[in-house]
Amino acid sequence: MPGENKIKKQIVSLALGCLVFAAQAQQAPDGADAQARIVKPLLRDTLRLNVYADNWFVLYINGKLVAVDPIDFLPHNVVSVDILPEYPMTIAVMAKDNADPATGLEYGDHIGDGGFILKFSDGTVTDARWRARAFFKGPLQRDTRHPKVLHEAIPANWFAVDFDDSTWPFAQEFDTRRVGPKEAFYTADFSGARFIWSADLDLDNTVIFRTRIDKPGWRARWNTRPDLDISGAPLR
Numbered sequence: 001m002p003g004e005n006k007i008k009k010q011i012v013s014l015a016l017g018c019l020v021f022a023a024q025a026q027q028a029p030d031g032a033d034a035q036a037r038i039v040k041p042l043l044r045d046t047l048r049l050n051v052y053a054d055n056w057f058v059l060y061i062n063g064k065l066v067a068v069d070p071i072d073f074l075p076h077n078v079v080s081v082d083i084l085p086e087y088p089m090t091i092a093v094m095a096k097d098n099a100d101p102a103t104g105l106e107y108g109d110h111i112g113d114g115g116f117i118l119k120f121s122d123g124t125v126t127d128a129r130w131r132a133r134a135f136f137k138g139p140l141q142r143d144t145r146h147p148k149v150l151h152e153a154i155p156a157n158w159f160a161v162d163f164d165d166s167t168w169p170f171a172q173e174f175d176t177r178r179v180g181p182k183e184a185f186y187t188a189d190f191s192g193a194r195f196i197w198s199a200d201l202d203l204d205n206t207v208i209f210r211t212r213i214d215k216p217g218w219r220a221r222w223n224t225r226p227d228l229d230i231s232g233a234p235l236r
Contacts, residue, residue: 038223039223039224046084048121049066050080051078051117052116052181052184052190053117054116055069055072055073057096061089064231065230065234075182076183078185088213091212092160092209093116096136098112102147102149103149104137104147104149111139111144111203112205114197114205115174115195117185118193129211130170130211131170131171132172132210133198135151136205138203138205163210171196174196174197174201
């Protein structure tokens with residue numbers, strides 16, 4: 001009968017609808033379940049980074065700006081920040097000694113000296129395994145009466161993970177007494193780290209350092225990822 005057929009069709013349609021709803025419920029967890037699967041990083045997942053530079057530095061990790069020395073000259077200071085690690089970790093640093101771009105001198109007629117040291121709380125430190133290249137030298141031949149300098153163009157992507165530094169020389173290590181760090185240095189933990197620079201601590205005024213830290217088998221405890229993109233900041 002027409003009435004019975006109509007009822008049967010409605011029953012079949014309702015049953016199919018229930019099956020589809022049940023399948024969707026199994027495939028997509030509700031909001032509460034989805035939120036339960038999000039694992040956010042905590043402060044205990046971070047590393048403490050201590051940096052001392054004579055005189056100034058800017059530091060990138062995996063292409064992202066992490067720290068900038070807020071004091072470009074004096075007094076000498078230590079910069080300490082918390083960073084969220086992600087291995088492999090490519091560290092790139094530009095360090096500058098106080099030097100007139102035209103003469104390479106400081107205080108009018110003096111030759112200064114540089115120095116850079118870094119330590120992460122995971123044991124990562126500066127040493128002779130880092131790459132280092134100078135891009136501003138002077139005064140050439142230590143001539144303070146007729147000073148001349150040499151400037152080389154700094155690569156636009158010197159901080160990038162895929163930048164090729166394989167032909168750069170390794171950093172030179174310098175004794176703490178040779179660098180002569182000021183009081184702030186002794187207030188922070190730099191145990192195991194070495195002061196580094198390029199070949200000439202006195203005449204090399206702008207130096208870029210790079211290294212890559214691997215940690216085989218490392219996996220992040222958290223599963224969240226940022227939606228914003230700060231790679232290359234503040235250049236874009």
